[in-house]
Amino acid sequence: MIFIYHDFGGTHTTSMAAAYHLKKLPYNRRLHKDEVLNIKYFNKITKHDAGKLIFHGKDDKDNLVYTLGRRKNKYVSKSLEELATLLQKEFNLEEKVIISNTSPTVPIIMTIGGFLAKGIHMNSLGTPLLVFGAKQCCFQIKDLVLYTKKMSRSIDKGVVVLNNKQFK
Template sequence: MIYIYNDYGGTHTTALAAAYHLKKLPTDRKLTKEEILNVNYFNKLTSSDMGKIIFQGTDMDGNSVYTIGRKSSKLVVPALKNLSLLLQDKYKVHEKIIFSNTSPTVPFAMTIGGFLSRGLKIDFIGVPLLVFGAKQCCNDIIRLVEHTKQVGKSTNAKVIILENKEFK
């Protein structure tokens, strides 16, 4: 199975979701500032990284975990779904692919922090807001990751798109 966490920038909630999925972060408490800032790719991607599918690791069940920043395009994930189905059919690949949208977990502080840090390069204000936002949403991200894994295990569809609107 292949898991692809996606959102606007691909560098905050997607990075956290991948880290939780891969058991790189504790789930029994709020994260520290250091833990958040040390997550792979957290607040590190730039506009030139948008649209790149970034390998984050392999989970305990041997599944690959990726992230992607899609900006505001509503076409990226459907296009990737269609491409995935085409490749699965043409090359007889039977690997299930789950696209999971982490955007519904993004709190306002993270939106503003991401804009200030990534967009305007004002890290001294943006990064503290990102850390505050990450602490706010970590429980929602944990639940989203568990939901994503459960859907992956319980459905037979070849390609699944999870919008995750219930996490707003």
């Protein structure tokens, strides 16, 4: 299976989701500042990386885990769905593809922190807000990852798109 977590920038909640998916973060408690800052790719992806699939690793079942920053393009997940369906149909790709949106988990404080840190390069103000936001939404992201994994097992389709609006 291939898991793709996506949102606007592809660097905060998506990186957290990938880390939870790969069991690199604790599931049973709120994250600490150092844990947030040490998440691979957290606050390191730039707007120039938009549209790139970033590989995070293989999970304990040998599934591939990627993240994607889609920027303002709301059609990216639809394009991924269409491409995966085409590859399955025309080239006998047998891998199930799960496309999961992490945007609903983003708290406003993280949006502000991301704008300050990434948008106008004020890391000294933006990074603490990002860490605060990450600590605030970590349980939602963990739940989103668990839900994504559950849906990957229960939906019998080659490509599964999860908008995850219930996590708002």
